[in-house]
Amino acid sequence: MSQNQNQNENQNLSQDNYRFQVNLSGMIDILSNHLYSSPRVFLRELLQNAVDAVTARKQMDDGYEGRISVEVTGSGSTATLMIEDNGIGLTEEDVHEFLAMIGQSSKRGGKGLLTEETSFIGRFGIGLLSCFMVSDEIVMLTQSAKGGLSLEWRGKPDGTYSIRRLDTRMSPGTRVYLRCKPGCEVYFDPMNLQNWLYNYGALLPYPITLHAEGLSRTINVMRPDWLINPELARGKRDEALRFGERLLGERFHDFIPLFTSSGRTGGIAYVLPQAVNLNSKKAHRVYLKNMLVSESAENILPDWAFFVKCVVWTDELQPTASREHFYENEKLETVREQLGESLRRELMRMAEVDPDRLQHIIRLHTLSMKALAAEDLDFFRIIHRWLSFESSFGRRQLGELLDEGRDIYFTLTLDEFRQITHVASAQSLLVVNGGYIYDAELIDGLAQVYPDMNIARLLPEDVSMAFTDITREERLQYYENIRHADAALQRFRCQVELKRFKPVELPSLFTLSKESSELRSLEAAEQVSSSELSSILNTLGSAYKEAAYSTLYLNLDNPVVSRIFSSAESSMLVAAVEMLYVNALMMGHYPMNRQEMAALNLGILRFIDWGLSAGTPQTERKDNDDGF
Numbered sequence: 105m106s107q108n109q110n111q112n113e114n115q116n117l118s119q120d121n122y123r124f125q126v127n128l129s130g131m132i133d134i135l136s137n138h139l140y141s142s143p144r145v146f147l148r149e150l151l152q153n154a155v156d157a158v159t160a161r162k163q164m165d166d167g168y169e170g171r172i173s174v175e176v177t178g179s180g181s182t183a184t185l186m187i188e189d190n191g192i193g194l195t196e197e198d199v200h201e202f203l204a205m206i207g208q209s210s211k212r213g214g215k216g217l218l219t220e221e222t223s224f225i226g227r228f229g230i231g232l233l234s235c236f237m238v239s240d241e242i243v244m245l246t247q248s249a250k251g252g253l254s255l256e257w258r259g260k261p262d263g264t265y266s267i268r269r270l271d272t273r274m275s276p277g278t279r280v281y282l283r284c285k286p287g288c289e290v291y292f293d294p295m296n297l298q299n300w301l302y303n304y305g306a307l308l309p310y311p312i313t314l315h316a317e318g319l320s321r322t323i324n325v326m327r328p329d330w331l332i333n334p335e336l337a338r339g340k341r342d343e344a345l346r347f348g349e350r351l352l353g354e355r356f357h358d359f360i361p362l363f364t365s366s367g368r369t370g371g372i373a374y375v376l377p378q379a380v381n382l383n384s385k386k387a388h389r390v391y392l393k394n395m396l397v398s399e400s401a402e403n404i405l406p407d408w409a410f411f412v413k414c415v416v417w418t419d420e421l422q423p424t425a426s427r428e429h430f431y432e433n434e435k436l437e438t439v440r441e442q443l444g445e446s447l448r449r450e451l452m453r454m455a456e457v458d459p460d461r462l463q464h465i466i467r468l469h470t471l472s473m474k475a476l477a478a479e480d481l482d483f484f485r486i487i488h489r490w491l492s493f494e495s496s497f498g499r500r501q502l503g504e505l506l507d508e509g510r511d512i513y514f515t516l517t518l519d520e521f522r523q524i525t526h527v528a529s530a531q532s533l534l535v536v537n538g539g540y541i542y543d544a545e546l547i548d549g550l551a552q553v554y555p556d557m558n559i560a561r562l563l564p565e566d567v568s569m570a571f572t573d574i575t576r577e578e579r580l581q582y583y584e585n586i587r588h589a590d591a592a593l594q595r596f597r598c599q600v601e602l603k604r605f606k607p608v609e610l611p612s613l614f615t616l617s618k619e620s621s622e623l624r625s626l627e628a629a630e631q632v633s634s635s636e637l638s639s640i641l642n643t644l645g646s647a648y649k650e651a652a653y654s655t656l657y658l659n660l661d662n663p664v665v666s667r668i669f670s671s672a673e674s675s676m677l678v679a680a681v682e683m684l685y686v687n688a689l690m691m692g693h694y695p696m697n698r699q700e701m702a703a704l705n706l707g708i709l710r711f712i713d714w715g716l717s718a719g720t721p722q723t724e725r726k727d728n729d730d731g732f
């Protein structure tokens with residue numbers, strides 16, 4: 105005997121083997137608190153088991169008709185729910201193998217959990233446990249369609265179960281009984297059950313009935329043909345809209361059929377009747393093998409498609425264990441692309457055959473349309489004339505702006521646009537604001553669609569070049585006042601330039617160089633930071649200080665400015681220029697620092713005082729003269 109063999113045998117002699125134990129109540133806690141979004145999913149799991157049982161029996165006997173019913177007896181804390189199917193049922197062997205073994209499922213066919221597809225919805229072998237969220241015991245009566253005795257199985261959350269063989273033979277199928285756990289009355293309420301059953305099972309091909317309070321209600325009618333073949337929905341407009349309203353709880357006026365090339369995923373995209381925010385939660389409703397999987401599937405459509413709410417059915421995607429989402433895999437990516445493509449194709453079709461309808465969608469959902477156009481030049485080419493942009497001529501459709509035949513200038517930030525827009529419009533320059541989301545990409549696209557057009561970026565400095573200088577004589581005349589004004593704004597690192605520009609109503613224009621804009625942000629941060637951070641910011645700021653001068657252009661064509669420079673005494677001139685400066689900051693939506701706030705406050709008080717003094721008799725005025 106070799107030395108190695110000896111060692112192995114010694115090891116085997118001292119080795120003890122054990123089985124993993126599962127703490128069932130711990131598992132149930134994990135499921136209820138971390139996997140499922142609400143205890144009400146127990147109903148989905150039961151319904152799904154009933155559907156799978158019917159599908160399995162259909163595979164044995166094609167002529168058989170499946171049916172499912174739900175019954176509630178008693179009310180409040182004495183309520184009991186029973187769900188019955190006439191499906192495949194379970195033999196005693198099945199019970200031990202599948203029902204009582206967590207993680208074991210009769211629906212996987214023994215291969216992989218993730219890769220294999222079957223006609224069943226269940227696959228993980230954990231769904232039934234969800235019933236313990238609402239009941240302290242699961243009682244199942246079952247008769248296998250394959251024969252054998254009828255059985256009663258009782259399972260408890262502590263992991264124990266019992267089996268009793270029944271004297272009387274049931275017809276094939278299964279009944280599951282749940283008695284309401286204290287605090288779970290809401291999950292046994294007939295009205296709630298009716299709504300949830302519809303929610304989960306509206307597309308199921310087998311009839312579901314609910315018996316409660318002496319009434320029988322049919323939950324689902326036949327699944328409409330146009331849902332399976334969405335192209336047909338065009339001919340059933342009212343019906344399709346009503347269906348969307350019932351299922352999604354909103355009234356829609358328009359929809360777009362959805363397809364994929366495999367034919368295994370499809371649906372209807374309802375156009376939202378109101379504009380939605382880019383970040384609003386996408387709540388598409390997705391059915392897997394006709395059972396509701398998710399009411400808030402986000403990843404089933406491309407990101408740009410936030411103008412629709414969809415009902416999607418599929419039999420090719422893989423649900424996660426919570427059954428509320430899908431695995432993000434290649435198949436989902438293909439489905440997402442193809443559903444997006446069917447939306448895009450329909451929008452392109454509308455441009456040709458029904459432009460009014462498309463324009464309506466664009467008006468309502470500009471952002472969503474811009475998002476698509478920004479990543480798809482062909483789409484942009486088709487719809488660009490209907491997209492609206494903020495411009496120096498107001499918010500206008502691109503088509504109207506193009507028809508003006510002007511050169512198009514654009515800014516890349518909202519700040520730049522605000523600085524430029526008044527002057528640009530006064531000089532009839534067409535400037536488009538590229539500062540909003542997607543707009544810069546779209547302007548880029550415009551240059552590709554119209555390669556011969558003059559489209560150029562405009563900076564605030566470029567616009568101020570177009571001002572008219574004052575004459576030499578005027579410069580001499582106002583020399584002293586310009587000097588005072590300039591000195592007054594030195595402490596704000598702003599220089600004053602006296603010019604003439606249009607419109608005359610605009611007394612001043614403020615431009616900020618890149619450096620001074622960065623310095624302003626640093627200063628704003630410094631004012632609210634701790635002392636260490638503040639000193640770092642201060643050091644950073646001093647690097648900018650040299651270059652960081654802003655300019656306040658004052659318009660000599662403006663009557664008030666003209667009066668200030670012609671006749672004001674120097675204290676009035678300084679106060680007025682400071683007020684014009686802070687006013688320009690406010691107009692440009694720039695945050696003001698403490699010093700500027702103080703200048704604003706002081707200025708207001710001064711002007712109130714001067715105003716009051718101007719209206720008071722000479723004798724009284726004397727006392728107030730030295731107020732400031």
Ligand SMILES: Nc1ncnc2c1ncn2[C@@H]1O[C@H](COP(=O)(O)OP(=O)(O)OP(=O)(O)O)[C@@H](O)[C@H]1O
Pocket residue numbers: 149153154157189191192193194202203208209210211225226227228229230231232233278
């Ligand atoms: N109504 C039913 N009729 C026949 N068999 C059933 C029924 N309900 C449950 N079973 C059996 O019990 C097993 C376990 O059910 P459970 O709901 O826990 O998991 P599953 O449906 O297989 O998978 P999943 O966790 O994905 O739902 C099933 O695989 C099935 O064999």
